[in-house]
């Protein structure tokens with residue numbers, strides 16, 4: 001499995017945002033939508049062995065987490081607008097204090113915070129922090145079930161980084177420049193794909 005966790009520091013936590021205003025009123029939801037695309041969408045195919053956690057931290061009702069599961073997701077298309085609509089439908093649900101509910105096949109919403117997501121995933125895989133000053137990913141031996149953690153247009157906050165570092169993650173960079181989160185995701189996906197094709201990694 002490949003897991004991705006991305007923090008939407010200002011991302012909307014209610015479903016009142018307009019699909020035409022993802023970068024503005026929805027608190028840079030456009031970034032998160034593109035990350036969903038990078039997690040799953042290939043040419044005429046979807047990655048089944050990926051899962052992404054969008055930690056939404058903007059607005060009065062924060063935090064909330066929307067999870068997309070590649071093995072069961074339906075109605076996921078390459079365009080940003082329809083993916084944003086899947087997120088908005090999740091945010092229109094009444095979310096219980098505990099647990100997760102499904103808003104459409106393979107899309108789930110909960111009140112999990114960043115810390116809750118990290119605690120949950122700690123049992124499922126190995127953390128890999130994507131950071132500009134990390135080790136070069138080309139030299140890196142990817143663990144099984146990597147859990148990639150990255151920021152949106154802002155880096156992780158100090159508190160988020162502290163929480164993640166408590167898990168003893170590997171820290172890697174994907175190249176010499178600071179890139180958009182969704183592009184970083186594609187680069188690690190490609191790195192894993194290449195190693196897998198060469199039989200060097202079982203981190204699918």
Ligand SMILES: C[S@@+](CC[C@H](N)C(=O)[O-])C[C@H]1O[C@@H](n2cnc3c(N)ncnc32)[C@H](O)[C@@H]1O
Nearest residue numbers: 130131132150151153155173174177178179181
């Ligand atoms: C747009 S960047 C965040 C802001 C950016 N650090 C800056 O100073 O402008 C989004 C996230 O992508 C990841 N990232 C960006 N460039 C990277 C790189 N070269 N290697 C690894 N991760 C990177 C980091 O997790 C970062 O928080």
